[in-house]
Amino acid sequence: MARTLVLAAAQLGPIQKAEGRDVAVGRMVRLMEKAHRRGAEVVVFPELALTTFFPRWYEEEPERADRWFETALPSAATAPLFEAARRYGIGFHLGYAELAHEPDAAGRMRKRRFNTAVYVHPSGEIVLKYRKVHLPGHAEYDPRRGVQHLEKRYFEVGDLGFPVVRAPLGGTEANIGLMICNDRRWPEAWRVLGLQQVELVMLGYNTPSLNMENRGFEAHHLRVFHSHLSVQAGCYQNACFAAAVAKAGTEDGHELFGHSIIVNPQGEIMAQATSWEDELIVAECDLSMCDLGRRTIFDFARHRRPEAYGRITAQVGSEAPPAWRPRPAG
Amino acid sequence: MARTLVLAAAQLGPIQKAEGRDVAVGRMVRLMEKAHRRGAEVVVFPELALTTFFPRWYEEEPERADRWFETALPSAATAPLFEAARRYGIGFHLGYAELAHEPDAAGRMRKRRFNTAVYVHPSGEIVLKYRKVHLPGHAEYDPRRGVQHLEKRYFEVGDLGFPVVRAPLGGTEANIGLMICNDRRWPEAWRVLGLQQVELVMLGYNTPSLNMENRGFEAHHLRVFHSHLSVQAGCYQNACFAAAVAKAGTEDGHELFGHSIIVNPQGEIMAQATSWEDELIVAECDLSMCDLGRRTIFDFARHRRPEAYGRITAQVGSEAPPAWRPRPAG
Numbered sequence: 001m002a003r004t005l006v007l008a009a010a011q012l013g014p015i016q017k018a019e020g021r022d023v024a025v026g027r028m029v030r031l032m033e034k035a036h037r038r039g040a041e042v043v044v045f046p047e048l049a050l051t052t053f054f055p056r057w058y059e060e061e062p063e064r065a066d067r068w069f070e071t072a073l074p075s076a077a078t079a080p081l082f083e084a085a086r087r088y089g090i091g092f093h094l095g096y097a098e099l100a101h102e103p104d105a106a107g108r109m110r111k112r113r114f115n116t117a118v119y120v121h122p123s124g125e126i127v128l129k130y131r132k133v134h135l136p137g138h139a140e141y142d143p144r145r146g147v148q149h150l151e152k153r154y155f156e157v158g159d160l161g162f163p164v165v166r167a168p169l170g171g172t173e174a175n176i177g178l179m180i181c182n183d184r185r186w187p188e189a190w191r192v193l194g195l196q197q198v199e200l201v202m203l204g205y206n207t208p209s210l211n212m213e214n215r216g217f218e219a220h221h222l223r224v225f226h227s228h229l230s231v232q233a234g235c236y237q238n239a240c241f242a243a244a245v246a247k248a249g250t251e252d253g254h255e256l257f258g259h260s261i262i263v264n265p266q267g268e269i270m271a272q273a274t275s276w277e278d279e280l281i282v283a284e285c286d287l288s289m290c291d292l293g294r295r296t297i298f299d300f301a302r303h304r305r306p307e308a309y310g311r312i313t314a315q316v317g318s319e320a321p322p323a324w325r326p327r328p329a330g
Numbered sequence: 331m332a333r334t335l336v337l338a339a340a341q342l343g344p345i346q347k348a349e350g351r352d353v354a355v356g357r358m359v360r361l362m363e364k365a366h367r368r369g370a371e372v373v374v375f376p377e378l379a380l381t382t383f384f385p386r387w388y389e390e391e392p393e394r395a396d397r398w399f400e401t402a403l404p405s406a407a408t409a410p411l412f413e414a415a416r417r418y419g420i421g422f423h424l425g426y427a428e429l430a431h432e433p434d435a436a437g438r439m440r441k442r443r444f445n446t447a448v449y450v451h452p453s454g455e456i457v458l459k460y461r462k463v464h465l466p467g468h469a470e471y472d473p474r475r476g477v478q479h480l481e482k483r484y485f486e487v488g489d490l491g492f493p494v495v496r497a498p499l500g501g502t503e504a505n506i507g508l509m510i511c512n513d514r515r516w517p518e519a520w521r522v523l524g525l526q527q528v529e530l531v532m533l534g535y536n537t538p539s540l541n542m543e544n545r546g547f548e549a550h551h552l553r554v555f556h557s558h559l560s561v562q563a564g565c566y567q568n569a570c571f572a573a574a575v576a577k578a579g580t581e582d583g584h585e586l587f588g589h590s591i592i593v594n595p596q597g598e599i600m601a602q603a604t605s606w607e608d609e610l611i612v613a614e615c616d617l618s619m620c621d622l623g624r625r626t627i628f629d630f631a632r633h634r635r636p637e638a639y640g641r642i643t644a645q646v647g648s649e650a651p652p653a654w655r656p657r658p659a660g
Contacts (some may be wrong), residue, residue, distance in 0.1 A: 084447050088507065092559045127654050133638045136627065163639050164651040170629025175651050187517030187567055188639045195641040211626070222596050226566055231599050233563030236556055237517055266552050269594065294648070296541070297515065298391050301647025308463045308491050309518045311525040313643045318624070319495040319503050321526045 003172040003287040007202070008040035009243040009318060012249035013277040014192055017052045021077040024050050027278050029084045036088035038282045042171025045242040046097035046204035046260075047132075047181045048115065052059035052251055053206040054097070055150045058141045062113075065154050069099035069113060074124070082124040089122045091169065093243075095180060095204040097154075098131070101189050104160075114229050115155045117178045119167070126166045130178035131158030147208070162189055174199045174287050178239075181205035184244060185230045187237070188312065194238030195300065197218040201234070201242040201291045208324070209255035224259045228269065234266030239293025248275035265289045333502040333617040335530070338370035338572040341590040343607040344581035347382045351407040354380050358606050359414045359604075366418035368612045371500030374573040376534035376590075377425035377462075377511045378445065380408070382581055383536040384427070385480040388471045392443075395484050399429035399443060403580040404454070412454040419452045422500065423573075425510060428461070429485075435489075444484045447508045447531060457497045460508035461488030464516050477584055478537075492519055494526035504529045504617050507570075511535035514559045514574060517567070518642065524568030525630065529620045531564070531572040539585035554589045558599065566597030569623025571615050579606035595619050 003153045010031040015024050028045060048054070054068040073096065074082045085092055098116035103109055115132035135147030135157060164177040177193035177200075184190075184203055193201060207227060210220055229242045241264055246260025260273040262283040271281040294300070340361040341366055345354050358375060365373045384398040403426065406411045415422055424426070428446035433439055445462035465487060467479030494507040507523040507530075514533055515519075525533060537557060540550055561574045576586025590603040592613040601611040624630070 044609060058558060102439040121656055121657050123659075125656055133635050136632055136633065155621060158638075164655040165652050168656065180333060182627075182633075185567060186565070186636070188635075188642060192639060192641050195645060195648045197648045198651075222598070226597065229559070229566055230489060231564050233517070233559050236559055266549060267556065270550070297512075299647075303464055303466065303512075303520070304516075304646050305463050305487060306643045306646055308488075309522060309643050311522050311634045312518060313526055313639050316634050316636055317629075318525045318527045321496050321528075324495040324497040326451055326453050326455055326498065329453075 003174070005042065005170045005172060005174065005285045005287055006040045006283045007200070007241070007243055007262060007283060007285050008038065008043045008106050008280055009245040009260045009262055009271070009273070010035065010043050011245055011258060011273040011279045011281070012046055012049060012247045014249040014256065015052045016248065017252045019052070021050045025080050029080050031079070031280055032084040032088060032090055033276060035090060035279050035282070038280065040090060040282055042091045044093040044202045044245045045095065045206070046059065046245045046247045047117070047206050048097055049095050049247065050206065051097070053156055053247065053256070056147050056252065056254060057135065058148050058150060060152055066099060068156060069097040069247065072097050073118065073126070084122065085120060086123050086124060088296065091120060091122050093117060093119050093178070093202040093204070100325050107130065110280055113155055114158055115180055117180050117202070117204060119176055119178065121168065128163060128165050128176060128178060129160065130180065131165065132161070132180040132183065133158045134182045134189065136182040146201045162192040164193055164198045169200070175296060176200050176202065179203045181207065184227070184234065190234035190238050197294070199287050200238050200285070201240055203242065204245050206256055207246045209257040227259065231261060231263050231271070232267040235263045235265055237298065239290045239298050241265060241287070241290070246273070248273070251285060253268065265293055310327040332562060333504070335372065335504065335617055336370045336504060336612065336616045337571070337573055337592060337615050338365040338368065338373045338610055338612045339575040339590045339592055339601070339603070340365065340373050340375050341380060341575055341588060341603040341611070342376055344577065344579040344586065345382045347556055347582045349382070351380045355407060355410050359410050361608060361610055362411070362414040362420055362422065364610050365420060365612070368610065370420060370612055372421045374423040374532045374534070374575045376575045376577045377536050378427055379577065381427070383577065383586070385467065385484055386477050386478060387586060388478050392484055396429060399427040401429050403448065403456070407579065412488045415452050416454060417449060421450060421452050423447060423449050423532040423534070423563045440518065443485055444488055445481065445510055446518060447509065447510050447532070447534060449506060451498065457494050458493060458508060459490065459633065460488050460493065460510065462490070462510040462513060464487045464512045464514040464519065490622065494528045501529070502617060502623070506530050509533045511537065514557070514564065517564065520564035520568050524570065527624070528568065528570050529617050530582045530615070531570055533572065533576050536577045536586055537585045554587050557589065558572070558591060561591060561593050562597040562599070564588050565593045565595055567599065567621045567628065569595045569628050571595060571617070571620070577604070578603070595623055600633040600640070
């Protein structure tokens with residue numbers, strides 16, 4: 001039986017450093033209005049959708065970056081998104097920088113900062129929250145870089161795992177999971193969601209067109225290919241849909257490559273953004289398409305062999321293999 | 331410093347059920363001769379390269395399939411491959427059905443059958459052996475299928491894990507790993523090799539153009555796409571080269587889709603077979619290309635978070651997620 005969801009990916013053009021949240025939120029409300037006119041039931045916004053991608057700016061005192069973080073959701077600044085959701089009956093995904101006052105692992109209350117995403121029901125209730133696990137970049141100022149990538153400075157590693165819930169979604173129900181940006185390159189993240197029968201992965205990203213770390217080595221024209229390859233393989237190998245949604249264009253002088261996509265469980269791109277501006281792409285997703293893969297080639301219970309996967313959880317980094325030498329000729 | 335390897339993938343056209351090993355071996359020796367003329371240092375042959383893909387035929391008594399298995403390597407039938415390797419100074423990868431007399435997990439000596447691959451040094455020594463872990467298909471006769479896929483009947487699950495060794499390869503050394511056919515769709519297999527710093531994955535396959543299990547559901551035109559997607563993602567996400575080599579064409583009336591490829595650590599296809607016949611494709615691989623990914627975006631020690639990957643080894647099949655319900659309006 002078809003379980004149809006009209007899904008929208010709302011790519012955002014650049015948000016300049018000087019622009020307040022009101023500018024971004026206003027643009028997002030207009031995209032929700034457009035999504036409503038296009039019949040969408042769910043809208044997916046990118047990672048850190050309310051501000052510029054601030055981890056490109058170094059602060060000696062990390063606290064000085066706190067102005068980029070949200071201490072509550074909804075808030076005065078983000079309330080219009082929740083109102084639009086109710087008005088149009090549309091659920092939405094939002095990425096933002098989260099500043100929480102919470103106990104840490106040792107039980108001490110303190111300020112904690114995460115790169116976070118939520119899926120919000122049309123009622124305004126938060127259905128699912130995720131904190132980014134795979135933080136790219138570095139923690140200290142890197143003088144070799146023309147632009148910094150300080151996610152490891154400003155954010156803690158997410159502490160919520162990769163949760164999946166079954167929730168109302170448009171006129172049906174679906175198993176939804178979240179990941180953020182760099183997570184999409186890690187098959188482990190996809191598989192942990194797949195092992196919870198995820199049917200729709202929502203993920204936002206802010207990915208530069210040039211990787212300053214690899215300048216002079218990496219083929220820049222492959223950046224979009226790598227992003228799409230990772231999402232398409234993740235969807236195929238876990239029999240799920242994904243909306244991978246970018247912030248795009250020249251933000252504070254630095255290019256983000258855009259190319260947001262909606263992908264089906266066969267790994268096919270159903271819709272793709274082709275501008276570097278605010279752009280809405282929409283696809284009608286038959287969620288029952290997820291059943292084929294998980295009943296056959298990716299029926300995990302029948303085919304997976306965890307006894308051969310031990311290294312994946314037993315070690316972090318790679319280990320050099322033993323050497324083989326030919327017998328001396330004799 | 332460039333570490334160059336001239337790598338050949340030797341796709342085989344169909345091998346009919348009535349044909350003896352001498353036919354296949356003769357064709358392979360001619361491909362090794364051609365590889366030598368093209369300057370290749372290593373040749374990769376497909377899975378079960380010596381016979382027809384016999385798991386499509388049901389035998390009530392599995393022992394009746396023993397004629398498709400090798401009890402020794404080299405043997406009288408396969409000796410010409412080892413001689414050609416020595417003659418041309420070429421290493422080769424070979425997939426074959428292995429019948430071993432070995433202790434089982436309980437320590438009892440018995441006949442054991444595996445879908446196996448080896449990499450053979452030009453001297454004729456076996457450098458590395460792998461037994462297929464992800465056996466597709468089914469163990470019992472399936473009357474709904476026009477053609478059977480009985481790998482789970484004829485083979486035990488491989489018991490050697492996914493080993494990697496550093497070995498002489500052409501004029502250099504490389505970390506080599508093996509997988510077989512369906513393994514390539516499983517990111518776990520790639521990652522276990524990647525965690526051992528694999529630089530070159532050799533893998534053979536026999537993949538039907540039609541998946542009889544999914545007939546009427548799966549888009550057949552996506553079969554090659556799925557194969558390539560899996561190999562390209564595996565190479566990119568583990569910063570390695572791969573030679574993915576098919577048996578191709580109409581074998582015993584059943585199409586195998588071919589499209590053998592050599593892929594680089596950026597996930598790019600460097601060479602592709604476009605016939606359904608015996609066909610040699612060659613690529614010059616700079617193995618130092620593997621360094622970029624593992625120094626940066628896929629520096630596992632810096633970026634992996636095994637504490638979030640627990641499900642990958644803790645569970646086999648998937649588990650349904652908890653349900654979320656909106657608060658009653660009130």
